[in-house]
Amino acid sequence: MTKILFKNGNVFYHGKLQKLDVLIENETITEIKENISQADRIIDLEGKLLAPGFVDIHVHxxxxxxxxKETIASGTNSxxxxxxxxxxxxxxxxxxxxxxxxxxxxxxRVKKDAKVHTYTYSAITKxxxxxxxxxxxxxxxENIVAGFSDDxxxxxxxxxxxxAMKAAKANGSIIVAHCEDEAELEPGACINDGNYAKEHGLVG
Ligand SMILES: [Zn+2]
Incomplete structure (x- = not known):
C-alpha cells in the first residue's frame, strides 16, 4: 500500500480554505486533517492551493x-x-x-496526444x-461524447x-446550447444594445 501525503496545502474543506494535510492511499483520499505525519512519500505544498482537478466543459x-490555432496536444497540455x-x-x-x-x-487522436481526460460534443445538427x-x-x-452542441x-x-432535446433525453444525454438568436442581429452589431453602445456610437 502506497501512502502519499500532501502537507501544508491550502485546502477547500467544509466550506472554507484551510491549511490541512491530505493523505492518499492507493489513489483514494483517506484522511484530511492537521498534522498527519506517516506516509511513504511526503510532498510539502508550502501553502499552495490543493484542489480536485478542474473541469472545463467549453473548450475549443x-x-x-x-x-x-490549437491542437489536442497543445490545448490539453495548457x-x-x-x-x-x-x-x-x-x-x-x-x-x-x-x-x-x-x-x-x-x-x-485523443488517445495519442491528450495530456488530460478529454471528451467531445457531437454537433446537434449536421x-x-x-x-x-x-x-x-x-x-x-460513444464514451468520448459528453453531449451535443452546435457551439x-x-x-x-x-x-x-x-x-434535439427530445433525442438527447431519449439517449440519456444533454444539449449544450449556444444561445444566439440571429434575428436579433443588426449588421455591424458588436455589443449589447445599452448605454455604453449609445455613448460610444456602437451598433447594439
Ligand atoms: Zn465556444
Missing amino acids: LREPGFEY AKYGGYTHLVAMANTIPCMDNIETIKDFEK GLKGEELVDFNVNSK GKGVQSKDMMEM
Whole structure:
C-alpha cells in the first residue's frame, strides 16, 4: 500500500480554505486533517492551493481543421498546467464532429496526444447548419461524447431544438446550447444594445 501525503496545502474543506494535510492511499483520499505525519512519500505544498482537478466543459481544441490555432496536444497540455484534468471540446471542427467516423478519429487522436481526460460534443445538427439533426442514437453511444452542441452557431429553429432535446433525453444525454438568436442581429452589431453602445456610437 502506497501512502502519499500532501502537507501544508491550502485546502477547500467544509466550506472554507484551510491549511490541512491530505493523505492518499492507493489513489483514494483517506484522511484530511492537521498534522498527519506517516506516509511513504511526503510532498510539502508550502501553502499552495490543493484542489480536485478542474473541469472545463467549453473548450475549443480546434483539431481537426484548425491546427494553426490549437491542437489536442497543445490545448490539453495548457489545461494540465492550469490544473484542469477533464475537458470537453466543441464540435465546430473541420470536418465537423457530426458523424461517427469523425468522432472515432477524434478518439484516436485523443488517445495519442491528450495530456488530460478529454471528451467531445457531437454537433446537434449536421455541419452546424441547423437544418438536419445528427444521428443522436449512434453518436451518444460513444464514451468520448459528453453531449451535443452546435457551439459557434445557435440552432435558430425552435422546432429543431425541441427535436434535439427530445433525442438527447431519449439517449440519456444533454444539449449544450449556444444561445444566439440571429434575428436579433443588426449588421455591424458588436455589443449589447445599452448605454455604453449609445455613448460610444456602437451598433447594439
Ligand atoms: Zn465556444
